[in-house]
Amino acid sequence: MRQFEMEKRTTRDAYGAAVFELAKEDPSIIAIGADTTHNIGLRDMTQAMPDRVIDVGIAEQNMMAVAAGLAATGMKVWGGSFAPFVSMRALEQFRTFIAYPHLNVKMCGGMGGLSGSWEGVTHQSTEDMAIMRTIPGTTVVYPADTASTRAIVRALDRFPGPAYLRLGKVPFRRIFDDSYVFVPGKANLLEDGSDLTLIGCGATLARCLQAKDLLAEKGISARVLDMSCIKPLDKDAVCAAADETGAIVTVEEGSVIGGLGGAVAETLVQYRPVPVKIVGVKDVFAETGEHEALMDKYGLSVADIVCAAQEVLAKKKG
């Protein structure tokens, strides 16, 4: 089983750095945070161009509606706070004042998934992807590492409208390099296979690739799809995976209700009813702990993925 190196920087750092890069090129870009600009990697941008980084203080609802006002006046807004506060406390402001008028605001949720780790459940966010996905016209993305985060920020900059990016508080495993390509609404086929397809996003992608290796040792050929963009969902890639491999396992660092698994299942049940297993956090709150240890404990270990793959394969054959 291959191993992936732990990155030194977080995807939050990469996000802020990428926004800073864009801001140097485009005077209409402005960043905003709620006492969180340093948390989402905007420290350098704040020092270099203080007028272009707004910190409204610990007031997420204000941050969100101010972002709406900025965007309604022609600014391209990149902002964020911690995932539970962006996706829950200020959800209505995002929904009504940003998404409803389809304004060009990209909001990130740092501490996405279980990466809030030692902060505990208050700062973790296993619901955000499912919540944000229900808002019309909103792009929802969970990058796997820093290189892909940079590519995703740059791609979303050319894709007007509201978006939610889930980011990590702690470093993730490095999978990609600067050649990573992101197209909103498109999956990336990472490695092909014929018996089943593993679909992951964010911090689960490395584990999907490791599970592929373990499955190969058992003579099982798994395709691995990078579904960093869970909305718009790449229905073509999901249907092709169903047609060509006949069984699907989704792997997400969040609730099994309504997120990546829900999105994929909604497509499959309507267009390609094949056996599916949804690997994720099983409708419980997690606890304090190291990020990867939490993933292991709450149903997202490589062994959990392998087990789900074997179950779905048995159903396919049965």
Added chain:
Amino acid sequence: MIAMTDRTETLKRTAIQIRRDIMDIAAHCGNGTIHVGPALSCTDIVTALYFDVMNVDPQNPLWEGRDRFVMSKGHAYPALYSALAERGYFPREELLTTRRINSRLQGHPALGKTPGVDMTSGSLGNGLSCGLGIAWALKLQKKNAHVFVLLGDGELQEGAVWEAAMSAPNHRIDNLTAIVDYNHLQSGGSVENINDLHPLADKWRSFGWKVFEIDGHDIDEITDRLRLAKTFYGRPVCIIAHTVKGKGISFTEHDNSWHSRTATQEEFEIAMKELDVQEEALGPVPLKGGVWDETV
């Protein structure tokens, strides 16, 4: 008695016409209820903004240099839609599609759907933040334009208002004016009984705002203070406008059942007669150059 200026009189006539439109919407838009009282309460303020104070171009509603209006108390949409129609943003006839299916005039103001609407509103407590964002962007873009945000008094019970109220003066956003429509009634009854705002002016002052209190139905006082607010330097202005819910029609004033309901044809006709009397009391319509037109 000191004669009214032409400007004052014209604004008064316009406000009367907007009240006619509001009652027309309330009586003739189908089965859905209409927020009559909240609209009549702020009609004079909205009239002053769109017909005197704000620098706007109805032929070019997205003109970047325009002053902006955020109707944070979005449930006063009948006043906003009527003012926009009378100002020429869209045909008056369209007012009767308010709240109907396939209409550009949504149940609450919607950015991008209605010409002239500068921000989505209706979810209370958020308009001041939206206005703050607009004002901030205008400053960054070095545009000399002003943002007016109209808040309901009951709306001030929303905590998010005070997030914006705290941050605007701290960031010296002085191209932003908050106007509180202080009519003392909210949907469920008296503001004082439900969650009192007193002392309201002190609250805004303590957050760093320059506060003016005005009679929200005295058109001269409204325009004077709004014009002053527009040029006020260094910090934002809050204008507390003392108003009467349902103002301008005898049976809607102070009667909170008009918060949201339809008007019967009979009520509509009585209202039209009352508004006609009010307009007649202003005297004959002046023509340009100060010549009175006795034929109108």
